[in-house]
Amino acid sequence: MTEPLHEVRLRVNGTPHQVRVPARRLLSDCLRHDLGLTGTHVGCEHGVCGACTVLLDGAPVRSCLLFAVGVDGQEVTTVEGCRAPGGGLGPVQQAFVDCHGLQCGFCTPGFVTTITAYLRANPDPDAAAARAAIGGNLCRCTGYQNIVASVLRAAEILRAGNQVRP
Amino acid sequence: MTAARIFGEPIPRREDPRLVSGAGRYTDDIDATALAVAFVRSPSAHASIVDIDVSGALDVPGLHAVYTYEDLTGRLAEPLPLLIPHPALTAPRTAYPLARDVVRHVGEPVVMVVAADRYAAEDACDRIEVTYRALPPVVGLAAAVRAEHAVHADVPDNVAAHLVQEVGDAPAAIAAALYRLRLDLTIERSASMPLEGRGVHARWDEVDRSLRVYSSTQTSTSLRFALAAKLELPVDRVEVVTPDVGGGFGVKIVHPWPEELLVPWAAIRLGRPVTWIEDRREHFVSSAHERGQAHEVEVGFDGEGRILGLSVRFQHDNGAYTPYGIIVPVITSTQLLGPYKPGAYRVEFTSLYTNTVQVTPYRGAGRPQGVFVMERTLDAIADHCGLSRVDVRERNFITPDEMPYDHHMTFQDGRPLVYDSGDYPALLAKLKKLVDWDAFPALREQARARGRRVGIGLACYVEGTGVGPYEGAHVRVETSGAVVVSTGLTTQGQGHETVFAQIAAQELGVSLEDVTVVTGDTRRFAYAVGTFASRAAVMSGNAVALAARKVRGKALRIAADALEADPGDLDISAGVVRVKGSPGAEIPLRTVAVLANPLRYAFDAEAQRATQFAVGGGTDTPPVAEDDEPGLEATDYYSPIRSTFASGMHAAVVETDPDTAEITILRYAVVHDCGTLINPRIVEGQIHGGVAQGVGGALYERIEYDEHGQLVNASFMDFLMPYASEVPHIETDHQQTPSPLNPLGIKGAGEAGVIPVAAALASAIEDAEGLTGTGVRITDMPIGPARLWELRARWADEDSGRDGR
Numbered sequence: 001m002t003e004p005l006h007e008v009r010l011r012v013n014g015t016p017h018q019v020r021v022p023a024r025r026l027l028s029d030c031l032r033h034d035l036g037l038t039g040t041h042v043g044c045e046h047g048v049c050g051a052c053t054v055l056l057d058g059a060p061v062r063s064c065l066l067f068a069v070g071v072d073g074q075e076v077t078t079v080e081g082c083r084a085p086g087g088g089l090g091p092v093q094q095a096f097v098d099c100h101g102l103q104c105g106f107c108t109p110g111f112v113t114t115i116t117a118y119l120r121a122n123p124d125p126d127a128a129a130a131r132a133a134i135g136g137n138l139c140r141c142t143g144y145q146n147i148v149a150s151v152l153r154a155a156e157i158l159r160a161g162n163q164v165r166p
Numbered sequence: 167m168t169a170a171r172i173f174g175e176p177i178p179r180r181e182d183p184r185l186v187s188g189a190g191r192y193t194d195d196i197d198a199t200a201l202a203v204a205f206v207r208s209p210s211a212h213a214s215i216v217d218i219d220v221s222g223a224l225d226v227p228g229l230h231a232v233y234t235y236e237d238l239t240g241r242l243a244e245p246l247p248l249l250i251p252h253p254a255l256t257a258p259r260t261a262y263p264l265a266r267d268v269v270r271h272v273g274e275p276v277v278m279v280v281a282a283d284r285y286a287a288e289d290a291c292d293r294i295e296v297t298y299r300a301l302p303p304v305v306g307l308a309a310a311v312r313a314e315h316a317v318h319a320d321v322p323d324n325v326a327a328h329l330v331q332e333v334g335d336a337p338a339a340i341a342a343a344l345y346r347l348r349l350d351l352t353i354e355r356s357a358s359m360p361l362e363g364r365g366v367h368a369r370w371d372e373v374d375r376s377l378r379v380y381s382s383t384q385t386s387t388s389l390r391f392a393l394a395a396k397l398e399l400p401v402d403r404v405e406v407v408t409p410d411v412g413g414g415f416g417v418k419i420v421h422p423w424p425e426e427l428l429v430p431w432a433a434i435r436l437g438r439p440v441t442w443i444e445d446r447r448e449h450f451v452s453s454a455h456e457r458g459q460a461h462e463v464e465v466g467f468d469g470e471g472r473i474l475g476l477s478v479r480f481q482h483d484n485g486a487y488t489p490y491g492i493i494v495p496v497i498t499s500t501q502l503l504g505p506y507k508p509g510a511y512r513v514e515f516t517s518l519y520t521n522t523v524q525v526t527p528y529r530g531a532g533r534p535q536g537v538f539v540m541e542r543t544l545d546a547i548a549d550h551c552g553l554s555r556v557d558v559r560e561r562n563f564i565t566p567d568e569m570p571y572d573h574h575m576t577f578q579d580g581r582p583l584v585y586d587s588g589d590y591p592a593l594l595a596k597l598k599k600l601v602d603w604d605a606f607p608a609l610r611e612q613a614r615a616r617g618r619r620v621g622i623g624l625a626c627y628v629e630g631t632g633v634g635p636y637e638g639a640h641v642r643v644e645t646s647g648a649v650v651v652s653t654g655l656t657t658q659g660q661g662h663e664t665v666f667a668q669i670a671a672q673e674l675g676v677s678l679e680d681v682t683v684v685t686g687d688t689r690r691f692a693y694a695v696g697t698f699a700s701r702a703a704v705m706s707g708n709a710v711a712l713a714a715r716k717v718r719g720k721a722l723r724i725a726a727d728a729l730e731a732d733p734g735d736l737d738i739s740a741g742v743v744r745v746k747g748s749p750g751a752e753i754p755l756r757t758v759a760v761l762a763n764p765l766r767y768a769f770d771a772e773a774q775r776a777t778q779f780a781v782g783g784g785t786d787t788p789p790v791a792e793d794d795e796p797g798l799e800a801t802d803y804y805s806p807i808r809s810t811f812a813s814g815m816h817a818a819v820v821e822t823d824p825d826t827a828e829i830t831i832l833r834y835a836v837v838h839d840c841g842t843l844i845n846p847r848i849v850e851g852q853i854h855g856g857v858a859q860g861v862g863g864a865l866y867e868r869i870e871y872d873e874h875g876q877l878v879n880a881s882f883m884d885f886l887m888p889y890a891s892e893v894p895h896i897e898t899d900h901q902q903t904p905s906p907l908n909p910l911g912i913k914g915a916g917e918a919g920v921i922p923v924a925a926a927l928a929s930a931i932e933d934a935e936g937l938t939g940t941g942v943r944i945t946d947m948p949i950g951p952a953r954l955w956e957l958r959a960r961w962a963d964e965d966s967g968r969d970g971r
Contacts, residue, residue, distance in 0.1 A: 002227045024285065033283075038195035039188015041412070043361040044446040048882035051361055079188035093186040097178055100851050104659030105185030106361040106412025112186060131890045138882065140361050140413050141659050143854030143919075144890040 008072045012037065013081030021068050028052045030068035031078060039079040039109050050137030053110035054078050060117045079109035082116050091157040092116050101150035103141030110137050115151050119158055125151060173672035176847035181663045190410040193365035193382045194443045200367060201230055203429055203442035204287035206277035206294050207452060208269035211305065211521040211875020213298035215267055218277060222293035228282030229290050230436060235264040241396050242431060246422065250491030254329035257321045260489045263424040270317055270486035271522050272876055273451025275424050280432050280440060303521040303875040307460050307481045310518035317486055317519035326484055327492045327517040331499060333574045334510030339475025343466025347546050352946040353535045353924065355458040355869035356862070358528040359887060362412020363444035364423060364453060368430035372437060376403045379430050382411045384419040385696030386686045387654045392422040397431060408686030414658035416527040417454050419698040420490055450880035455869050456494060456528035458483040459535045465543050471551045471558035476508040478539060482517045485524035492517050494525060494532040496578050502536030503573060504628050505590040505813060506562040521875045527698065529859060530920045533629060538947065541625040541925035549938055555929065556594060556603065559626060563590045579633040581808040587903045588628065588813045593837050597624065600899050601817040601835040619824055619936070620832065623929025624817040625922035630809035631914025632704025638693050639709035641670055641717045642799035645772040647741055647756035649674060649681040653706040654694020656686030660702060660916060661848040666710045668844055673714035675738030676755065700914025703844060708804035708908045716800035721758045728753050728761060762798040764789040810905040812913035814838040816922045820930040827954040829865060829931060831894040839901040841913035849915045850898055856919015858893045864924040866892065868948050
């Protein structure tokens with residue numbers, strides 16, 4: 001018995017997509033395998049590590065805990081969509097480079113999406129707020145100190161208006 | 167513009183732009199169309215396999231193959247290799263790629279399923295019925311020692327290894343000492359736990375009968391040789407590529423994993439690309455753990471706190487198999503000495519089998535346990551003598567004038583344990599200043615007066631880094647001026663693309679932007695050892711420097727000919743060879759690269775300048791001299807006589823809640839000496855990450871087996887790794903004591919941060935709890951609020967017991 005397929009329409013990083021997937025296809029697998037957007041990483045598949053975080057209609061969600069069929073018609077932003085409009089690094093991405101906010105880079109996409117959403121609502125955090133903002137994502141490499149610095153740096157870049165928000 | 171500004175500078179990482187934008191390429195990103203693998207793994211810690219019935223799986227849509235041990239042939243059907251034999255490892259045992267007759271831990275692979283995707287593969291796994299007959303499990307060191315049951319039927323005492331090292335007569339020195347103490351010190355299991363698990367992708371080319379394997383490994387070159395051996399393929403038909411790797415921390419140095427053999431084997435049999443990506447539960451139950459050890463210490467010392475004799479006996483839980491030998495307890499037994507000279511020293515360990523996941527190095531590799539033992543002992547001595555903890559350490563330090571210092575022991579590389587350089591008193595002075603050590607007692611009293619419990623602790627370590635046998639590098643200047651550096655060891659986030667480029671740019675006199683670095687690809691560099699033991703910067707860094715120096719020498723020789731100058735009068739900067747003091751007398755390195763390769767055919771403008779008619783020269787000598795080679799490139803290797811020893815000291819200020827026993831780290835200070843710094847920003851990042859893992863090991867992380875051998879916290883919900891809220895801001899300061907053993911004077915930095923954290927926090931918690939002078943100590947890690955709560959209750963009971971007597 002082959003599985004029935006369902007048609008799902010998604011806007012991912014501004015581009016409309018139409019995929020036919022089984023009901024149980026995780027959004028993370030749909031993004032990675034069906035759409036080839038491998039920037040979204042899967043670290044635990046039970047919603048704890050946050051590496052797979054994407055923005056669903058602008059709000060951070062764990063894409064490993066959602067079925068692709070469940071987000072039909074919605075707007076998804078992945079780390080690939082956090083670039084600057086011209087294709088250069090977006091403000092949060094640039095901040096991670098500036099502050100050595102990553103080492104192996106596996107958890108980084110989940111931080112970039114999380115911080116992107118956070119700074120839209122909180123453009124001027126202090127260090128304690130920045131630390132709290134990343135409190136739901138695991139990183140095994142950096143000890144978080146430079147990620148906290150990256151949040152503050154990204155806020156600075158955004159405020160300076162050097163980059164346009166994605 | 168000068169190259170000297172590149173080496174030692176905190177240059178941003180060159181790998182970051184692709185990694186922050188989702189353009190990294192990890193093993194699971196390589197081929198979404200490959201067949202997917204899932205495994206039926208043992209649900210039981212110890213059992214005989216009675217029957218495997220795969221019939222229910224055969225009609226699962228998308229199924230391609232099901233394999234059990236019976237399907238394995240040739241050398242693949244033999245046990246996995248014992249990677250590091252040791253004379254003391256008298257009963258080594260390794261697993262089969264798929265279980266044969268008996269399973270010895272939960273998670274051991276029993277059946278391999280290959281299907282169109284992972285969903286289908288797991289469907290098939292669910293329908294495979296394996297019948298087991300339970301055997302009694304051996305869980306924990308106590309059960310292993312009792313040996314009522316054996317993990318391996320032919321090892322009835324469960325003892326894999328037993329080793330004694332002695333310097334002087336420790337029992338006599340202890341017996342003769344003015345004071346003696348005994349301590350029992352225990353550290354529980356944790357695990358590397360990289361955010362990316364293991365993963366393998368293999369593709370077989372039937373036309374030229376070659377295999378390419380991508381693996382999330384810490385050693386591509388050794389995996390290649392292992393694959394060739396186990397799959398019985400010529401080595402030159404096997405390529406191993408390490409793509410971006412999402413963290414390693416030790417666990418990915420083990421090879422070949424069963425999956426690393428079985429996935430390529432299936433790819434060959436099926437003639438299709440095959441991928442296996444480990445899920446998180448698989449990583450918990452089927453990769454490797456570390457840290458679990460129980461130690462008994464006897465120490466004899468004088469009234470000044472000087473150690474006269476030290477005897478340590480410990481038991482090491484090596485899990486079900488010993489593929490990586492006994493490196494971890496060997497390192498504990500040698501590195502617990504730290505920056506100290508203990509007088510006479512005796513260390514004895516027993517490495518024991520249990521029905522749990524195998525134990526192999528996790529960042530620090532036995533050192534966190536050793537440092538915990540030594541530093542807890544020094545704190546106990548200070549307390550016993552009524553001395554300050556820093557004074558006791560200082561009195562036992564090896565002093566700078568005693569370097570190089572020979573401990574007269576054998577280190578993990580089989581070489582003498584000789585410290586090459588270091589200045590421990592200066593490091594301690596830096597630490598005291600950084601953390602305001604001398605001002606702390608007043609702060610502690612002020613806090614106490616307000617009902618708060620705060621305490622300070624410190625811990626010191628010495629880390630042997632940069633173990634051999636060698637690493638190599640190839641450096642080539644292309645006719646475009648691009649410099650391509652290749653080295654065989656792998657990268658898991660350490661920034662090698664940046665630091666090796668810094669070294670090459672510095673040595674060659676080119677700009678950083680002209681240099682690209684390739685690591686971990688056997689197509690590019692076939693001879694290497696791997697990335698572990700804080701060795702990459704020391705080993706490959708020096709190899710890159712040596713190869714670049716050769717290239718520089720050749721470039722100067724060719725340029726000297728072209729410029730009709732003496733090579734000694736030439737210098738290279740910004741990619742141009744110049745005659746010193748003669749403005750305008752210069753030739754770009756890219757043109758030197760053209761001249762280095764005399765050509766017959768002019769396929770582009772640069773090549774045209776290298777054809778024989780263009781180059782000219784004498785007609786009575788060959789275009790390539792007898793002792794020369796074409797191309798502006800060179801390979802060289804760095805092979806040290808022994809390890810180089812980095813050092814550092816940590817101090818922690820903690821607060822313990824009088825009611826809830828919650829433990830909060832208020833300050834954390836690190837001073838660190840890894841010799842000459844290549845890139846301080848990257849070194850600091852390594853320290854931060856190490857400390858975070860140390861905090862996890864000290865306060866949160868505990869791999870928990872029940873008495874049946876079930877790993878009961880095998881998820882990120884239950885195995886508590888630190889989030890940002892648990893890791894303190896880390897203050898750092900550096901000291902640079904160059905290593906005399908290598909051309910760049912560098913020492914390793916990768917593991918350092920994790921090593922003394924448990925010891926420093928134990929010391930600080932003990933201080934916060936006001937245990938000084940009570941004889942009560944923190945003796946086991948991790949310690950969380952629940953554990954501290956229990957201890958407080960026990961201490962209170964003991965107090966009232968004493969009062970009642």
